[in-house]
Amino acid sequence: MDLQNQARSKELAEQFGKDNVVVLLGASEPDSASITAETLTLGDPTFAGPLAGVSLGLPVYHVLEPEIKAEIAPAVYEEQLAMMEMVMNVPKLAAEVAKMRVQVGN
């Protein structure tokens, strides 16, 4: 996860409070989704960015996970996301991201 996005996430979590923030990922690669989720939950595993040693514990979802899909108006989902649902490995992405939620009890 790049340093600018780490900084922005940290700033937003502090501004609105951890309980009022949910993070949605759009990543297409399970590996990168996993690292991003870990960074936003437990902290930067590379210890390079603003979230090094900072455990925000934010609930992180991939935008294609069923929980999120259920929250989106079907017409909007069809227009913006239905194509990518066919393209991406949704079960794997969801598993990688959900793993982090389970780990911190989100």
Add this chain to the structure above:
Amino acid sequence: MPVLTGTAYVLVHAPDVLRHHGSTQVMEQLRDPASPHLARLGEHLRGYGAAMAYAPNQAFIGNLDLDTLRQIPRPWYDTSLADSRRFGPHGEIMPQEELYGLLKLADSFDLVSLEQDFSREVATLLAAHPDLPPALLERLGQGLPGDELATLVTAQANDEHAATGLYLGQRLVGCVRRAHEVDPNLAAHVMLENLTTKATAALAVFHLLKSSGAAPDDIDYLLECSEEACGDINQRGGGNFAKSIGEMTGLVKSTGSDVRGFCAGPVHALLQAGALVDSGAFRTVLVTAGGSVAKLGMNSKDHVAKGLPVLEDMLGAFAVLVTRDDGVNPVLRLDGLGKLDIGAGSSPQQVMKALVSDPLTRLGRKISDVDCFCAELQNPEITEPAGAGNVPEANVRMIAALAVMAGEIDRAAIPDFVAAHGLPGFAPTQGHIPSGVPALGHVRNRMLAGTMRSALLIGKGSLFLGRMTNLFDGLSMVIDQNPALALSARTSGHLSGPEDLPGRAHGAGVMRPAVPGSGQPFRVAVPLLGGEHGPAEVLAGALAAQAVLHDVEVVVIGPAVTATSLTLVAAATEEEGRVVLDRMLAEGQVQAAVAMHHCFPLGVSTVGLTATPARGKPLFVACTTGMSASQRVAAMVRNAVYGVSAAKTWGLADPTVGILNIEGARAVERHLKTLVAQGYPLTLARSGRAEAEALLRGNDVLGGVPDVLVCDSLTGNLLIKLLSAFTTGGGYESVGWGYGPGVGGEGPGIVNIISRASGAPVIDGAIRYAAAMVRGGLGQRTLDELARARAAGLDAVCAPQTGQPSAGPAPLAAPAKKIVTEQLPGIDVLELEEAQRTLWAAGVYAETGMGCVGPVLLLATEDLAQARRLLMEKKMLSV
């Protein structure tokens, strides 16, 4: 439409440039000179042999077909291709030593210095290069002693950016100096990047000139589309790479400019090239881009960490040539563009819709109609270890998903769609280089070979990197097999590859034209657009004719979307169809046509054929359009000869000829009888009325008394409309064979005219009538018929009569003949020849002709305005 006349691709192996100047390494060096990555990097760099034999690189220069590449199991870096070569049909893979020499050749400001011994070595290497002009090599010079060079580069440590070294392993063989003491835009590393872009693009241009056969003087304009910027502190991206590359490659008759758009830049440049050619601004535009030093080894940390070779050790460059339509090369469809508007969304789905669905919908095509999607052709072996996945595959998967959403394919068919319509990634990750353009060489080969009909070129750009906007960019363009070639490849069946094409010839030699009257099979073309009853009506007529004509292939010209079992040549508009038809006739690809419009020259008129109501007997109406002579009586006499010729070609041994009792009929009767008396074999019909005269009345027309009815064109036109539409109330012509073939001309092929109101039965009839004229050899028969009439005094009876302006004005020499493509209507038929003389006297070349709605002068485009002015001055033209 513009066409893609040539492509060239080059790679340069540059491992030491990667080590010392690639952005990842430079930043690592600044952060941590003792970096473990830099320490391990050397072990992961490839030698030239391995880089050259790397399958994706061989594919890049055209030595390996992309289907074959796909068959080679990955990892590709584990497999050295046995028959790999430095040079390929599209270009070459240059070693690093020669790159350094090339940098010196590209250096106009003495910024590059090579070490003396190395300079001699590289001079020998470059002298052996087949495509570099010897005069250019003189720029190499003597070089510097090694110690002077070392001092220059060591000075960099003390005086930042003084000079930056060029290495072969540990050996310092040259340097690039800064071009200004403090200006960061002219710093040594910037000059190295810019000179590398210039030099590698120039190398691609040299290959393009060779492979396309274009002469340097042929190139009018260059567009350079890399991602570098050249300029100084006052104009960081002032340019102009394009002209510097043109200068280096000797394109002295060209000028140019730079186009930028991140990775989408090449597609933007190609669009602009096509538009410049299509507008007529330039005939030949070259698009080129050089390689990126900064991106060498961009993902090397991932590669080193995963124990892989550092595969980003290649600089890439390309050059492509865009010219006017030559009837052979693939067409850039400027009406098939997809663009990501500023106001469009940026979700992947919105982007793909704009770039894929929108242009195809505009052309009336489905997603699965595209044979090949050329998007983001990054080599997956480079991107996958860096976490970016298989980029080309991901793109085509998205396109397949769009096809699922459009109901074209099942979701389960996505992998098959990706395999069938996608390409394997094979391009180095040099930003702008992978953006679809590397596929053009392969696409062009396949289209020339007749194994691909349509491709979609897609470029995408991440504009946020410039920090001016968060917008995403994308541009796409449909590329089609040339319609003229598509036709010949599908019907002649003997095109096996581009080598069958005669050099830069224009489609000649790929067709087997039928000799009229020879009994060989032949083709009749029918444009579908322009009719009042829609293209489906025309198509129905074409299908009906094809069903009964076994020696004819009916070819229709119309929108590519048209679903038909007939051979279809794509033309999006009526005008485009007209151009396509004219070319197909001129090149002998079709032997006849049935069209709603055709401009016949003066001297030609059309002989219609209809069924007369009383007995259904066919009647040739001579004539229905066109003008066989400018004088009424002479025209009608010639019409009689033309009518006889058409009727004999149709199969009547001795057609009877009747003269319609209209103005001038008596004179026509007298002349025809004179011809008969002087030996012209002609049988005059007798009216069915009590007088039984040779002059016929309206009753005789209804009864079909003669075989050939002679009249003037306007009357004949009126008659044929009456007789073909009187049962339908007038709006739909349902009876007969149409307005007939143009007779008396020398133009290629036979063109039968129908009207915009003609219905399917008349169109069916017109195709059969045209086919009969080809089979019977109308052209030769008319020449024979005219020869017989001339022998009996045709020219004398058609000469102006006594009392009329004597022998006419003195003959006037015509100005030099030009290609006339413009029509100037509005001149009275009686003044047409005088108008032509007026223009000739002023040095303007003009021909007379008959357009759809009356007489026209035919002019070259550049003369149109002057001709209009001259004729308005003479009051021959009112507007």
